[in-house]
Amino acid sequence: MKDAWSADEVRKAEEPLIAAGEPLMARAAYALAQAVLREVAARPVGGHPTRRRAVRPSGVRLRGSLGSDGLPGTARVRPGRSAGTRGDVRGARALLLVGPGNNGGDTLFAGVHLARRGMTVTAVLASSRVHDEGLAAFEAAGGHVVKLADARVPSVVQSARMSDVLLDGLVGVGARGALRPPAGGLVRALADAREAAGERWPYTVAVDIPSGIGVDDGVVGGPVLPADRTVTFGALKPGLLLPPAALIAGEIELVDVGFPTPSGSDQWASAAQRVALGRHSMGSTDIGSGRVQRMEPGDVAALWPTPGARDHKYTRGVVGVIAGTSTYPGAAVLATSGAVRAGAGMVRYLGPEAVGTRVLLARPEVVVAGGRVQAWVLGPGVTPFDPEEGPDADGQARRIFGALAAVTGVLSEDVTGGKMPAVIDAGALTMLEHRLPAWAVLTPHAGELAELLQGLGHEVDRADVEARPLHWVRTAHQATGATVLLKGAITVVAGPGAAYAQADAPAWTATAGAGDVLAGILGTLLAGRSAEVVQDETLAARLAAAAVLVHGRAAARASAGGPVAALEIAHAVPAVLAELLSD
Ligand SMILES: NC(=O)C1=CN([C@@H]2O[C@H](COP(=O)(O)OP(=O)(O)OC[C@H]3O[C@@H](n4cnc5c(N)ncnc54)[C@H](OP(=O)(O)O)[C@@H]3O)[C@@H](O)[C@H]2O)[C@@H](O)CC1
Numbered sequence: 001m002k003d004a005w006s007a008d009e010v011r012k013a014e015e016p017l018i019a020a021g022e023p024l025m026a027r028a029a030y031a032l033a034q035a036v037l038r039e040v041a042a043r044p045v046g047g048h049p050t051r052r053r054a055v056r057p058s059g060v061r062l063r064g065s066l067g068s069d070g071l072p073g074t075a076r077v078r079p080g081r082s083a084g085t086r087g088d089v090r091g092a093r094a095l096l097l098v099g100p101g102n103n104g105g106d107t108l109f110a111g112v113h114l115a116r117r118g119m120t121v122t123a124v125l126a127s128s129r130v131h132d133e134g135l136a137a138f139e140a141a142g143g144h145v146v147k148l149a150d151a152r153v154p155s156v157v158q159s160a161r162m163s164d165v166l167l168d169g170l171v172g173v174g175a176r177g178a179l180r181p182p183a184g185g186l187v188r189a190l191a192d193a194r195e196a197a198g199e200r201w202p203y204t205v206a207v208d209i210p211s212g213i214g215v216d217d218g219v220v221g222g223p224v225l226p227a228d229r230t231v232t233f234g235a236l237k238p239g240l241l242l243p244p245a246a247l248i249a250g251e252i253e254l255v256d257v258g259f260p261t262p263s264g265s266d267q268w269a270s271a272a273q274r275v276a277l278g279r280h281s282m283g284s285t286d287i288g289s290g291r292v293q294r295m296e297p298g299d300v301a302a303l304w305p306t307p308g309a310r311d312h313k314y315t316r317g318v319v320g321v322i323a324g325t326s327t328y329p330g331a332a333v334l335a336t337s338g339a340v341r342a343g344a345g346m347v348r349y350l351g352p353e354a355v356g357t358r359v360l361l362a363r364p365e366v367v368v369a370g371g372r373v374q375a376w377v378l379g380p381g382v383t384p385f386d387p388e389e390g391p392d393a394d395g396q397a398r399r400i401f402g403a404l405a406a407v408t409g410v411l412s413e414d415v416t417g418g419k420m421p422a423v424i425d426a427g428a429l430t431m432l433e434h435r436l437p438a439w440a441v442l443t444p445h446a447g448e449l450a451e452l453l454q455g456l457g458h459e460v461d462r463a464d465v466e467a468r469p470l471h472w473v474r475t476a477h478q479a480t481g482a483t484v485l486l487k488g489a490i491t492v493v494a495g496p497g498a499a500y501a502q503a504d505a506p507a508w509t510a511t512a513g514a515g516d517v518l519a520g521i522l523g524t525l526l527a528g529r530s531a532e533v534v535q536d537e538t539l540a541a542r543l544a545a546a547a548v549l550v551h552g553r554a555a556a557r558a559s560a561g562g563p564v565a566a567l568e569i570a571h572a573v574p575a576v577l578a579e580l581l582s583d
């Protein structure tokens with residue numbers, strides 16, 4: 001499990017270490033410099049070869065020469081080392097963007113290491129305040145210093161273009177809100193230039209976080225320079241796992257600076273503590289706190305209901321699927337296929353006869369008849385419910401309302417056979433009338449979540465959900481009581497306790513029907529651990545994150561770098577599970 005620490009948690013962890021004289025900044029700066037040196041050394045003449053050849057003038061470059069404004073790269077220069085030399089960083093150029101706090105301090109001390117290795121290093125000080133010791137050491141090592149106040153932004157941008165590596169050390173965990181001027185203006189100009197330059201842009205390293213992202217929520221509320229790599233210190237930060245910030249943080253490198261080992265959910269707190277923390281975080285004034293985690297492949301085996309010798313189909317879990325209509329029969333095939341391929345003891349299908357026939361043609365294992373189930377999958381391919389029109393001709397809305405009554409406990413246990421976990425997807429999301437338990441998992445995409453929240457009185461549209469996914473997922477969890485899984489390039493899950501941000505699937509997975517398969521996979525997980533899911537209110541979110549991971553890896557396997565069809569994701573699930581469960 002990857003475990004992200006909020007800015008406050010990082011501060012609490014570092015306080016005693018700093019008081020004990022631990023050289024945290026020196027460790028951070030050294031590791032940062034090593035990451036930069038590794039990258040520069042791996043490239044001929046530094047930087048991306050295509051970028052270097054295309055951008056650099058072929059004429060004369062005097063090593064370390066500066067333009068009239070004190071910035072390198074704005075004057076005509078010539079290569080400072082022979083082209084094609086790998087491993088040698090001398091003469092390569094680093095431009096450091098340096099903010100007023102310790103994040104800037106890390107960056108300056110890293111610049112010291114780079115300068116000592118023979119790189120030409122220039123620091124652009126974005127604020128009148130600066131880490132004094134860092135600056136003194138940097139200057140003593142031969143680093144060049146330019147104040148943003150004295151330089152024109154276009155000159156800095158030009159200098160950045162001509163550099164091999166760019167370090168973004170403007171703000172770290174001390175950041176509050178979007179970047180303010182003048183740093184904000186500089187970053188906006190650099191981000192624009194980077195977009196225009198495409199591949200021909202220096203390798204960009206974010207120091208601790210890309211400056212300007214929401215450390216704790218991953219919000220990108222203003223200018224942010226996308227990074228190729230983020231070197232982060234002590235612990236991952238939620239903003240490095242969560243969209244949209246995680247999509248522009250590049251590769252994440254976690255540096256151990258001596259914090260107590262960041263640990264997974266099962267170690268860092270007992271289930272009871274997690275629930276308590278979850279309740280706290282769902283309080284009326286603060287829905288922004290609480291852990292953010294990422295499930296990893298090694299976590300799946302402990303969660304998956306792997307059968308033993310004494311198991312039979314009923315003990316392994318029966319999934320009931322109410323999906324598809326005569327207009328959209330494919331969703332029924334996909335959801336049942338997802339459930340079967342994920343290893344359900346049995347899959348029942350309830351729906352119009354014609355759709356049931358198609359399900360049987362695709363998956364003869366499915367039982368097209370009612371009976372007892374251990375978890376429901378409700379709504380894939382079912383049209384939204386319109387109260388004025390009433391239940392649809394296919395009868396799916398009527399069936400879903402009945403199943404939802406079992407999930408929410410509106411009907412007595414005698415009638416329904418007990419409390420029942422469920423996946424509530426697509427059309428079923430428009431049929432919620434009662435507060436739900438955490439063992440009901442809503443699986444909307446951003447547009448569906450916005451509509452659900454509008455129905456609950458929130459002014460929010462799809463773009464808002466995409467801009468602040470963690471906030472809105474937690475809001476929906478709080479408002480409905482259900483565990484909420486927001487599908488996207490990075491899928492966010494929130495229930496009582498921790499939230500999960502899963503980035504397992506290739507971009508090809510954004511294809512019709514992929515969500516129906518996910519619903520089926522999750523249905524199998526919930527059915528396999530049905531009794532536990534209704535006992536432990538944190539379990540549904542963990543199972544949901546595991547289902548997303550398996551689905552994403554199945555999509556990657558089916559895709560093999562190319563397009564992927566939804567049914568092929570389902571077909572790839574057994575091989576993915578065989579791999580994950582044998583580890
Ligand atoms: N944890 C660890 O293990 C280690 C942590 N270390 C490092 O320390 C970093 C944290 O340092 P930090 O606390 O000094 O804060 P930092 O992020 O530099 O920024 C604060 C400054 O930025 C300013 N500022 C704030 N918001 C702004 C905005 N929107 N736009 C513009 N400016 C803004 C703010 O100004 P103010 O708002 O106060 O006027 C203040 O001056 C951490 O990220 C890591 O890199 C390592 O050294 C050692 C190991």
Ligand SMILES: [K+]
Binds near residue numbers: 103171
């Ligand atoms: K930064």
